[in-house]
Amino acid sequence: MEDAQLVQDFRGGNHQAFNTLVTRWQDRIHHFAYRFFASSDDAAEITQKTFIKAYQKLDTLDDVNKFGSWLYTIANNLCLDELKRAGRKRATSYEALKVAPQTETATPADGTVLRNEGLVLLHKALLQLPVDQRVVVIMKEYEGLTFREIAEILNEPENTVKSRLYYGLSALKKTFDSWNINKEVFDYE
Structure with missing residues (x-):
């Protein structure tokens, strides 16, 4: 239904x-x-x-x-x-999202460890975005909403939403680059 x-x-x-x-x-x-x-x-x-x-x-x-x-x-x-x-x-606070140190039994190939670390890093990076960019990135990239739906939800023009997504994703990339984190951290099986 x-x-x-x-x-x-x-x-x-x-x-x-x-x-x-x-x-x-x-x-x-x-x-x-x-x-x-x-x-x-x-x-x-x-x-x-x-x-x-x-x-x-x-x-x-x-x-x-x-x-x-x-x-x-x-x-x-x-x-x-x-x-x-x-x-x-x-x-x-960023401190609440600290990555737990790897144990001796966890290897870099351990998908669960890498996945958890990747999620923590992603949340830390998202929290650093301005709220207006963060909400657009979440709605578009994680909730899968269209630009039109996001614009309607936020009561903003579609071009504003697109701009916020662009700047939000650019800021996330800069953050990951400054942390020396590359794409492989998020490409786990």
Whole structure:
């Protein structure tokens, strides 16, 4: 069943339809918030608040075919509100994302170790981006949204979104270059 039909069913009194929407979308919203904050606790809180707000405001959604974009808008706004509320430039301290040293049993060929190190480094680099670039990089590269969807979610022109992606990816490359990290760190099996 399509999201639009589930929204219509919920509006018609079928509360199970909303539970289906939550099940369908909660992992995506959680991943978005996790990439934004690099904190499981913050991501869980944002995910919960997103669905509470969606439940309360679903009757205000004008175009039921845009439920996903609308949900990302809520999640993004809650992430930005959390940054403002906490008065912090970045969501997590870089120290909280330290790479655990390799043990003697872990070899460079160990895909799990390399994958974990790569993810930690990626989160550290994302946290260094300005928020407007970070959110576009996350939405485009990790959530797989189109430029049009991102522009709609952020209420920005598509060219602005494209520009932010370009500058965000360029900044990530510069960060990785300054850390002497090359592509192979992220090419693991």
